[in-house]
Amino acid sequence: MxxxxxxxxxxxxxxxxxxxxxxxxxxxxxxxxxxxxxxxxxxxxxxxxxxxxxxxxxxxxxxxxxxxxxxxxxxxSGGPLRVPVGTDWLGRVCNGRGEPLDGGPPVFGSRDAEVGGAPINPVRREPPSEPVLTGVGVVDALTTLVRGQKLPVFSVAGLPHLELAAQIAAQATTAGEAFCVVFAGMGLTHADASFVRDALEERSAAGELVLLLNTADDPVIERILTPRIALTVAEHLAFTDGRHVLVVMADMTTYAEALREVSAARGEVPARRAYPGYLYSDLASLYERCGRVRGRPGSVTVVPVLTMPAGDITHPVPDLTGYITEGQIVLSPETHARGVYPPVDALSSLSRLMRKGAGPGRTRDDHLDVAAQLLASLARARQVRDLADLVGRAALSPTDRRYLDFEEAFLRDFADQRDDEPRGLDASLERGWRALLTLPRGQLSMLPAGLLDAHGARESDDHEDADEVGGPGRPEDPDSPEDPDSPEEEASR
Structure with a gap:
């Protein structure tokens, strides 16, 4: 001994x-x-x-x-794993247990901290009140991320969720305040790990990034330690050094599968779909470590990314994650098939704390009104598209056709952007206005009259609507018959 x-x-x-x-x-x-x-x-x-x-x-x-x-x-050792904490982590690339992959020396810190950590005491939590702008237009405008929030991304295998996670990590900012990102990759292929390193190279070189990469061939237990190490490092950077820290964790489904494997090795009684019965509390022990602490500077904001097996949102991992977190950003295979990036399903996505961090004095005075009108109009456009699939575009009313034009403008002009393009919130909201102005003024009932006047919204009667969208009988509309007395025209009446 x-x-x-x-x-x-x-x-x-x-x-x-x-x-x-x-x-x-x-x-x-x-x-x-x-x-x-x-x-x-x-x-x-x-x-x-x-x-x-x-x-x-x-x-x-x-x-x-x-x-x-x-x-x-x-x-x-007589206790759980401890890691050094401090600003020495910034700019470093390490494996899932904190050992350097960048050829540098081991990471040192002013002190050590236990990786298990603890959730923030609710009594000491400060309510979130300021936004974290991700540079992704559809996210910032419709599901605004707030400092101290936990907002997951729900995806399906084959969708560009890792690209979106890397883009958010590369572009996210807080207005003029000290900010950094901790990216924890779990169960990544070597190609994905290399992609993440390349995508975040600029932020890493600027000393604003901590990168932890656990690959699929690394030990399972390391995958369980990776998010805990990431959060431990983030807590010190936030609550001791006064930075606003964004923690991106991808993929939480591989983390849960590692937890299931370790649970089986322990001989524990399995619960739903063989996951351990404590999956909920285990996920909560991670997610609840984010937030703002009363009397301390900085904040920890968490964006977990997870894939839903077979697209099943009732699978235990997304299901329990949805109970713990404050909303979700859902990626859509249908939107992806239409060539739109990021393929966000805006109607299924939600940020429950958006009103705490957006609107007058925080982002823009018209932000919340524009977001509400965009979502309401998109919901109506979806209904119209379903109707058009049944009866054909020619049988729709002129106003309904405007909604189809709005949906196209929403996807192509507002939602779609390059994966290396940082888009400011002002630019995103102006694109949202352009999409909304394809609709008659009478359909924009959620926007104040003063805003409509300022942006030149005008009312159109049915005849003007028909002329502008190529109404029935106009040769410019390939979907409408040239003969105004055709059976299809009679059916539309």
Missing amino acids: SRSGGIEYTTVRELRGPLAIVAGVSGIGWDEYVRITLASGERRHGVVLDADRDLAVVQVLEGTAGMDPEGVRAAF
């Missing part, structure tokens, strides 16, 4: 996959951090998954390949 870094045990009874069964232990607890030394002198690390009487099940972070049970020494 040795007291250097804790008691060392040499009785390793069995190696099973990534697990090491250590015998003869005492006073060992779950999630305790373990330093493992091989006969060759190589150092590895582990976490206690289970402890029963004199046995401890240790998950070896680097795996057990090449380990000989006879020459292994395990030193238990």
